[in-house]
Amino acid sequence: MRDLVDRRRQLLGPNISTFYEEPIHIVRGEGVWLWDNEGRRYLDCYNNVPHVGHCNPRVVDALCAQARTLNTHTRYLHEGILDYVERLTATFEDPLSTAIMTCTGSEANDIALRMAEAMTGNRGIVATDATYHGNTTLVSHLSKSNVPEVGFGLGGYLRHVEAPDSYRIEDPDGTRFASHVARAVEDLQSSGIGFAAMIVCPIFLNEGFPAQSEGWLRPAADVVRKAGGLLICDEVQSGFGRCGSHFWGHQKQGVRPDIVTMGKPMGNGHPVAGVVTTPEIMERFRTSFRYFNTFGGNPVSCAAAMAVLDELEQENLQDNAAKIGRMAHERLSAMAEKYDVIGDVRQSGMVFGAEFVLDRATKAPAGDYADRVVNAMRHHGILLSRLGRYKNTLKIRPPMPFGEGHLDLLIDTLDAVMAKTPIAA
Numbered sequence: 001m002r003d004l005v006d007r008r009r010q011l012l013g014p015n016i017s018t019f020y021e022e023p024i025h026i027v028r029g030e031g032v033w034l035w036d037n038e039g040r041r042y043l044d045c046y047n048n049v050p051h052v053g054h055c056n057p058r059v060v061d062a063l064c065a066q067a068r069t070l071n072t073h074t075r076y077l078h079e080g081i082l083d084y085v086e087r088l089t090a091t092f093e094d095p096l097s098t099a100i101m102t103c104t105g106s107e108a109n110d111i112a113l114r115m116a117e118a119m120t121g122n123r124g125i126v127a128t129d130a131t132y133h134g135n136t137t138l139v140s141h142l143s144k145s146n147v148p149e150v151g152f153g154l155g156g157y158l159r160h161v162e163a164p165d166s167y168r169i170e171d172p173d174g175t176r177f178a179s180h181v182a183r184a185v186e187d188l189q190s191s192g193i194g195f196a197a198m199i200v201c202p203i204f205l206n207e208g209f210p211a212q213s214e215g216w217l218r219p220a221a222d223v224v225r226k227a228g229g230l231l232i233c234d235e236v237q238s239g240f241g242r243c244g245s246h247f248w249g250h251q252k253q254g255v256r257p258d259i260v261t262m263g264k265p266m267g268n269g270h271p272v273a274g275v276v277t278t279p280e281i282m283e284r285f286r287t288s289f290r291y292f293n294t295f296g297g298n299p300v301s302c303a304a305a306m307a308v309l310d311e312l313e314q315e316n317l318q319d320n321a322a323k324i325g326r327m328a329h330e331r332l333s334a335m336a337e338k339y340d341v342i343g344d345v346r347q348s349g350m351v352f353g354a355e356f357v358l359d360r361a362t363k364a365p366a367g368d369y370a371d372r373v374v375n376a377m378r379h380h381g382i383l384l385s386r387l388g389r390y391k392n393t394l395k396i397r398p399p400m401p402f403g404e405g406h407l408d409l410l411i412d413t414l415d416a417v418m419a420k421t422p423i424a425a
Helices: 002-012 057-069 079-089 105-120 175-190 218-226 249-253 279-288 299-314 317-338 367-379 404-420
Strands: 026-030 033-036 041-044 098-102 124-128 158-161 195-200 230-234 259-262 273-277 342-347 352-359 385-387 393-395
Touching (some): 041 404, 057 299, 079 273, 079 299, 105 195, 105 259, 105 273, 158 175, 175 218, 218 230, 273 279, 299 317, 317 342, 317 352, 352 367, 367 393, 367 404
Parallel strands (some): 124 158, 124 195, 195 230
Antiparallel strands (some): 026 033, 033 041, 098 273, 259 273, 342 352, 385 393
């Protein structure tokens, strides 16, 4: 193991991240399971990339069949990209009916920001102060925790607003958040930069997926529209049925974005991503920017993405996400009765977790405790992570085929680990 870590550092450079204090050497995957080089099996409760399960046979077969036939770029005519975009956009409300295919969510968000500039003539962007939207030069600055030390001075075009936090911040209908957005927009306008767009994950997953009432995001969306800006919803983590109640997170929020971006789960691990928008915005972008992506929308990528939609539909995985999410919330809520360190439990379909606190009265975050639980779970064969502003909330976001038996194993193991993990290190 040490040799592999050293080779990574030598060949891939310093500071390349790995999961867990003791990294895992993964060699095989199937469904919701992963195996390491010693044959040990792990339950994957974290990974949204293999959206319909690791090495899903339908996706693998589609990839192989298309790769044996043809793979080329989109300057040649091919039905694959058209059939896929037609089916993808059918999951949205009008007028979200056109798409650009890319390879990564970072590329998709980069394009979305350029679309906003093309439509408004402005560059000012509003994002939350605890988010992440990718790693291109432009979108990397949207995240306050991942801003490069050496950059191109793009921070002046950005305004960060307080991320929602249903556990600590009273904002039942989203008006507090909307007021922060309004002040950020006003600041961009008064500074001469102008306002182009607000970009959010509609369920605020990196922020800790706070509990929100239906329509919570509408007041902020109204502020954006009134100011002449665009609403961009980053659905990389919240889309493709993961919310359970809706296919897309913005539908759960009751808003209609101008631009939707998507990535990782779209091809079940194959590098395919995209941007969906309106014909008007697409036309303005296409005339304002000369954009071409060699690999975006190639026949193999589109075959993989189409197979993901087939699997979601034929295996009723959105309904499964809703059912398992409800069960997970019940099980975690029961654990909160047993462990005072659990300050809050929340869930949005196949995204669920518990926030750890040192004291329920003060709500002081227990980030170190969360880290120790995550690492202990890894040694018990359960893979998950932590997130949120204080990195004290369990991030449980398994592949969509995750079932009742898997949930039982997860909760039983978590109970056993927490029983042996003291709050103080």
